[in-house]
Amino acid sequence: MATLVIPLSGWGRYPVQSCEVERPERYADLHSEAASVIARGQGRSYGDAALNENRRVLLTGRVNRLLEFDVEKGVVRAEAGATLAEILEVIVPKGWFLPVTPGTKFVSLGGCVAADVHGKNHHHDGSFGDHVLGIDLILADGSRVTCSPAENAELFWATVGGMGLTGIIGEVALKLIPIQSPRMMVQHHAAANLEQLFQHLQNPALDDSYTVAWIDSLASGLQLGRGIAMCGHHAAVQELPAGFDHALAAKPGRSRQVPFDFPAWVLSPLSIGAFNALYYRREGKKQQPFLAGYDPYFYPLDAIGQWNRLYGKRGFVQYQCVIPDNFAFDGIRALLQELSGSRRPSFLAVLKRFGAQGRGLLSFPMAGYTLALDLPIRSEKLLAGHPDDGLFALLDKLDEIVLRHGGRVYLAKDARLSAESFRAMYPRYSEWLKIKNAVDPQNRFSSSLARRLEIGGNTI
Numbered sequence: 001m002a003t004l005v006i007p008l009s010g011w012g013r014y015p016v017q018s019c020e021v022e023r024p025e026r027y028a029d030l031h032s033e034a035a036s037v038i039a040r041g042q043g044r045s046y047g048d049a050a051l052n053e054n055r056r057v058l059l060t061g062r063v064n065r066l067l068e069f070d071v072e073k074g075v076v077r078a079e080a081g082a083t084l085a086e087i088l089e090v091i092v093p094k095g096w097f098l099p100v101t102p103g104t105k106f107v108s109l110g111g112c113v114a115a116d117v118h119g120k121n122h123h124h125d126g127s128f129g130d131h132v133l134g135i136d137l138i139l140a141d142g143s144r145v146t147c148s149p150a151e152n153a154e155l156f157w158a159t160v161g162g163m164g165l166t167g168i169i170g171e172v173a174l175k176l177i178p179i180q181s182p183r184m185m186v187q188h189h190a191a192a193n194l195e196q197l198f199q200h201l202q203n204p205a206l207d208d209s210y211t212v213a214w215i216d217s218l219a220s221g222l223q224l225g226r227g228i229a230m231c232g233h234h235a236a237v238q239e240l241p242a243g244f245d246h247a248l249a250a251k252p253g254r255s256r257q258v259p260f261d262f263p264a265w266v267l268s269p270l271s272i273g274a275f276n277a278l279y280y281r282r283e284g285k286k287q288q289p290f291l292a293g294y295d296p297y298f299y300p301l302d303a304i305g306q307w308n309r310l311y312g313k314r315g316f317v318q319y320q321c322v323i324p325d326n327f328a329f330d331g332i333r334a335l336l337q338e339l340s341g342s343r344r345p346s347f348l349a350v351l352k353r354f355g356a357q358g359r360g361l362l363s364f365p366m367a368g369y370t371l372a373l374d375l376p377i378r379s380e381k382l383l384a385g386h387p388d389d390g391l392f393a394l395l396d397k398l399d400e401i402v403l404r405h406g407g408r409v410y411l412a413k414d415a416r417l418s419a420e421s422f423r424a425m426y427p428r429y430s431e432w433l434k435i436k437n438a439v440d441p442q443n444r445f446s447s448s449l450a451r452r453l454e455i456g457g458n459t460i
């Protein structure tokens with residue numbers, strides 16, 4: 001099959017690496033023949049998880065057929081390159097929804113399994129892998145196996161969250177959840193500081209099926225951690241206005257494109273500070289429940305296509321970590337203090353509560369609180385391979401805080417964690433490695449992220 005050498009990056013546009021890409025047209029063309037290969041879905045992971053510098057990257061976007069949809073039972077089976085957007089278009093009009101969804105629908109089923117993605121309902125429903133009924137996996141020796149929680153279970157839980165390093169996921173069967181309407185019933189609760197925000201997130205009276213908090217990352221002093229808890233559920237029929245048009249509401253929204261790379265100064269402490277103050281006032285006022293479309297509720301950023309260009313051509317890094325329950329407040333406060341002291345504004349800062357840790361050996365979530373930050377790269381020095389423009393030094397400090405509080409960093413967002421920190425954060429790595437060595441003894445499935453973090457050996 002033809003290959004092409006092109007520069008490739010993740011959603012953060014850092015790093016950019018030259019990769020040898022191949023685009024299979026059909027399921028039968030998916031193969032593991034190269035000496036080093038990694039599958040790529042929609043490239044919505046932020047760093048280097050779906051990159052393989054100077055080596056093979058398999059683009060799975062065309063292997064995206066919907067194979068089966070049982071409308072009675074709410075089960076969908078599709079090729080792993082299918083996106084959540086494609087699945088939603090089919091299932092929502094029939095009264096079903098995804099059991100777990102990340103903050104963008106432009107991700108593939110394979111990417112959701114490989115990163116074991118979480119949504120705003122993790123504290124109730126766990127992560128994506130908890131709802132997967134089975135997958136087809138193409139192994140290093142070319143054989144295809146079916147894995148599920150009941151069949152080849154060890155390999156299944158090594159692949160859920162395994163970042164594509166156990167094989168190529170070819171198909172996914174997923175259990176859906178029933179919905180009565182495509183609308184969401186949403187309510188906002190403003191919090192003047194971090195303490196209040198934690199109280200909101202812990203308060204059963206405010207909690208809902210989906211809960212997430214936006215944080216003003218520039219607020220400091222007594223206002224440190226001020227934000228808005230946003231709670232919601234799929235609206236029941238009796239919550240809808242009379243004459244509600246279900247068919248119209250099920251139609252997905254259209255997105256606008258960012259036409260060029262924004263200059264770096266557009267996202268400055270000044271502009272972000274002004275935006276945050278306005279957003280806090282406007283959204284904090286929505287204390288009464290209101291109806292919203294599922295698109296703007298789950299996927300607000302999808303409304304602006306290529307929004308990553310807002311950060312300019314140097315790109316940005318997303319830092320997402322989780323701190324276990326016992327130390328969550330202290331840990332998150334220390335992270336926000338470090339961030340606000342650095343005067344490096346994060347355009348987006350999101351806090352979510354996680355439920356119990358799942359069964360994926362390298363899965364990210366653990367019972368606690370997760371914080372996600374978007375941090376622009378300011379200097380060319382970093383891109384030229386110099387240690388950095390101060391950003392990586394800041395992120396190293398954040399790693400220390402996370403480690404001190406028993407937490408971990410999310411690999412699907414990562415572009416710069418050290419191998420040593422990875423080992424300390426993912427204690428089930430040695431269990432995972434045994435399974436990896438058994439199915440891929442030559443470490444054929446590898447990626448730039450895997451080599452950087454010395455996952456699966458560092459031999460190729």
Ligand SMILES: Cc1cc2nc3c(=O)[nH]c(=O)nc-3n(C[C@H](O)[C@H](O)[C@H](O)COP(=O)(O)OP(=O)(O)OC[C@H]3O[C@@H](n4cnc5c(N)ncnc54)[C@H](O)[C@@H]3O)c2cc1C
Nearest residue numbers: 041042043044045102103108110111114117118163164169
């Ligand atoms: C705006 C935005 C919001 C997001 N919100 C969330 C969120 O709320 N929660 C969350 O958990 N994540 C979130 N993410 C991250 C995203 O959901 C994950 O990175 C997801 O893995 C991306 O899927 P993808 O198809 O783009 O995969 P890629 O980025 O292409 O790949 C990601 C990983 O999956 C592997 N992979 C992909 N396809 C296959 C396959 N067929 N077989 C084997 N391995 C495969 C790759 O090798 C790689 O390791 C968000 C990302 C964006 C851009």
